[in-house]
Amino acid sequence: MTKFQDKILENELAVTCEAGPPKGTDIGELLEELDEIGYLVDAFNVTDQQSSVMRVGSLAVSHRIKETGHETVYQLTCRDRNRIALQSDLLSADVLGLENVLALTGDYTTLGDHPHAKPVFDLDSPQLLAVIRDLNDGVDMENNDLKGTTNLFPGAAVNPGADPVEPQVHKAKMKANLGAKFFQSQAVYDPRLFKEFMEKLREAKVEVPVLVGILPLKSPGMARFMNQNIAGAYVPEEVIDELDGSSDTLKKSLEICSRVINQTVGCCEGVHLMPMGWETHVPEILEKSGLA
Amino acid sequence: MIYSEQKPWSEITSYLSESESLFVLGCGGCAAASGSGGEEQVEELTHKLNRGGWTVTGSKVIEFLCNKGLVGIRLARISDKIESADSILGACCGIGIQAVGKIVDKQVHPANDTVSMGHFHGAWPSEETCERCGECLLEYTGGLCPLTVCTKGLLNGACGGSHEGECEVEPGRPCGWELIYDRLRDIDRLDLLTTYNDPKPREKYQKEPEMDQRHSLFWAIEAEEVEESD
Numbered sequence: 434m435t436k437f438q439d440k441i442l443e444n445e446l447a448v449t450c451e452a453g454p455p456k457g458t459d460i461g462e463l464l465e466e467l468d469e470i471g472y473l474v475d476a477f478n479v480t481d482q483q484s485s486v487m488r489v490g491s492l493a494v495s496h497r498i499k500e501t502g503h504e505t506v507y508q509l510t511c512r513d514r515n516r517i518a519l520q521s522d523l524l525s526a527d528v529l530g531l532e533n534v535l536a537l538t539g540d541y542t543t544l545g546d547h548p549h550a551k552p553v554f555d556l557d558s559p560q561l562l563a564v565i566r567d568l569n570d571g572v573d574m575e576n577n578d579l580k581g582t583t584n585l586f587p588g589a590a591v592n593p594g595a596d597p598v599e600p601q602v603h604k605a606k607m608k609a610n611l612g613a614k615f616f617q618s619q620a621v622y623d624p625r626l627f628k629e630f631m632e633k634l635r636e637a638k639v640e641v642p643v644l645v646g647i648l649p650l651k652s653p654g655m656a657r658f659m660n661q662n663i664a665g666a667y668v669p670e671e672v673i674d675e676l677d678g679s680s681d682t683l684k685k686s687l688e689i690c691s692r693v694i695n696q697t698v699g700c701c702e703g704v705h706l707m708p709m710g711w712e713t714h715v716p717e718i719l720e721k722s723g724l725a
Numbered sequence: 726m727i728y729s730e731q732k733p734w735s736e737i738t739s740y741l742s743e744s745e746s747l748f749v750l751g752c753g754g755c756a757a758a759s760g761s762g763g764e765e766q767v768e769e770l771t772h773k774l775n776r777g778g779w780t781v782t783g784s785k786v787i788e789f790l791c792n793k794g795l796v797g798i799r800l801a802r803i804s805d806k807i808e809s810a811d812s813i814l815g816a817c818c819g820i821g822i823q824a825v826g827k828i829v830d831k832q833v834h835p836a837n838d839t840v841s842m843g844h845f846h847g848a849w850p851s852e853e854t855c856e857r858c859g860e861c862l863l864e865y866t867g868g869l870c871p872l873t874v875c876t877k878g879l880l881n882g883a884c885g886g887s888h889e890g891e892c893e894v895e896p897g898r899p900c901g902w903e904l905i906y907d908r909l910r911d912i913d914r915l916d917l918l919t920t921y922n923d924p925k926p927r928e929k930y931q932k933e934p935e936m937d938q939r940h941s942l943f944w945a946i947e948a949e950e951v952e953e954s955d
Contacts, residue, residue: 516924538884541876541894552877559881560924574924592885600906603918604882611921619885665886665893 435532437476437504438586440703441615441642447703448724449506449617449644450715452477454494456487463494464501466712471503473716473725476533478506478617478705484663485512485545492522496529506588507531510539515555516564516574523568527583535588535617536561544662559604562587562611569612589613591643593621593630594667602633609641616641617705619665620648622672622689624696631700642702647694649686649711649718653677687714691721698722727755727818727855729837731766737814738777740834740864746780747834748810750825752817753788761837762786762816770816770836782810790821791851797828807831819855819863819870826868827853832912833868835861841930859929865920867908872925874901880922 440447452467454460467477477498481491495505507526514522526534542552556564564574571582589608595601605616621627627645634643648666650656653676656668672689679685694704704724708715719725731737741747749771756762764786771781783806787799800807807813812832815822819839826833841857854873862880863870872878876894883902886893892900909915 538877538879540886543894554877554879555927556924557877557879557881558884559921563921590885595883595885595887596889597903597906600883600902600918601885603915604885607881607919607921660888665884667888 435476435504435586437506437533438614440475441586444642444702446698446724447476447615447642447644448474448719449476449478449703449705450474450712451705451707451709452479452494452498452505453483453709454479454489454491456489458489460489460494460497464497467498467503468501470712470715471501473719474503474706475703476504476506478535479508481508481510481537481539482513482545483540485540485542485547485550487545487547492526492529492531495526495531499530504533505531506533506535508535508537509561510537511554511556511558511561512539512542513550513553515553519556519561520564520568520573523565523583523585524579527585531585533586533588534565535590536565536613537590558589559607559611562589562608562613566612586614587612588615588617590619591616591630591634592619592665593627594619594623594665598630598633601630602637602639605634605641606637606639609639613641615644615702617644618646620646620659620668620707621693621697622668624693627693627697628700644703644705645694645697645701646705646707647690647718648707648709649690649714650676651686651709651711652682683714687718687721690718694718694722694724698724726758726842727820727839727857728759728842729756729761729818729839730759731761731816731836732838732861734773737834737836741779741812743778744780745811746782746809747774747812747814748782748807749774749784749814750790750816750821751784751786752790752815752821753786754791756790756817756821756837757786757788762821766816770814774814782806790815790817791824791853793824793828793851796825800828819857819861820853822861822863823853823855823868823870824851826863826908830912832914833863835863837861856930858925860925862922865917865922866905867912867914867917869901869905869908871901871905871922874899874904876901880925882918 479491479495495507536558538558542550565587568583591605653673656673659666751767752762814834816836822835838861839857856872887900892898
């Protein structure tokens, strides 16, 4: 059992931090930045060509981060791989010693920098969770026996801001039934909405630990851009106004993050940070939230 | 021309509750030509349902169930029989199931799987769409096809990327899974949202037609022409 898995299984507050692989092969800077804040987090969550922008893969980067002594959550999306490639990559992840995997559907291809690419979506995220469960049990999708099974700890995503939110609750329940051990949420800015979502999850008897998604806004412009262009992310107008009205955007942005953490950790099991280039400010966010 | 085949009887009956009463609808167009939805098959389905203990309130074959105007007129004349049924069993292609679902506020069970005819697409003048995947899922999705109403073709619920009902991919396009959710709520079948759908068997997609299909359908015309010119 790893540090992150221990915390999840014991319902202790877990902290993960997103790591975005760059476009290109130079990952030295990323590894250094992450290493500096590694003591504050339980695992680095490595994105799989986020927003459908082609980058170095999450499998390789997860492995390199692990080599620096930090636990990872390897993100895997269904956008670019059929069921053969997905299963093979999961076996590869295990061979490389990766412990945790986040099963995602993936953003649509046209949202990224290769809009002419063929969208695959051979499987969806619940089906990918079923695949991970079966590989852990020693069989592939066609029920063929594996020589050596995987031992992957699967997680999945939830979107507390979806409107209507009921279909998300149904889907979360399905994911829990298929073996998801933890959920990380999309970015949250409205603690009240998040609390309502958590109540609905628990009412539906979904007991899987949830990490609340925290994404610092670098500017009001970034918030507006996210609302228009980033799937699943929505920043309420009040929050954008709050940033707009502040003379020190950085300070205000970190304050918003800590406020959301403080108001949500009581009803969930951890925090998932998405610093998006603001890795150096992670210590400050966690300190202000009493988590460092 | 859209080719459809009757599902296995065990699959059809798995959709039905013990005391469900049904109205059986056939299609006198493509499904009749496919031998899966004409008078003969509707009669057979009705007989089998009765024998299995289900109540059949009535049956009808309408030429082209895809033509909603026509279906509306024909069903209006027998609305009492439709009203007294809990649900409808449609012996037709996936488009027929979706079209009837738009007209009647009841669950429409698909009796058929719509089968790929290779690269022959036919013509379809309205908004219902069918990918001819060979394993019809409309039973679980309120008669809306998740392969076509969802941009990503997801089989197990919304991806979470939509905002205010709009798909993340195309502004103005509704989130397909929200449409499915609304429809299931309207027909009081939200319980179906917990059904896990297995990955699709891709080998059934865009396959070339079987030899017997070629000879019994549009391919036969070409074959005759070839024979004549010989």
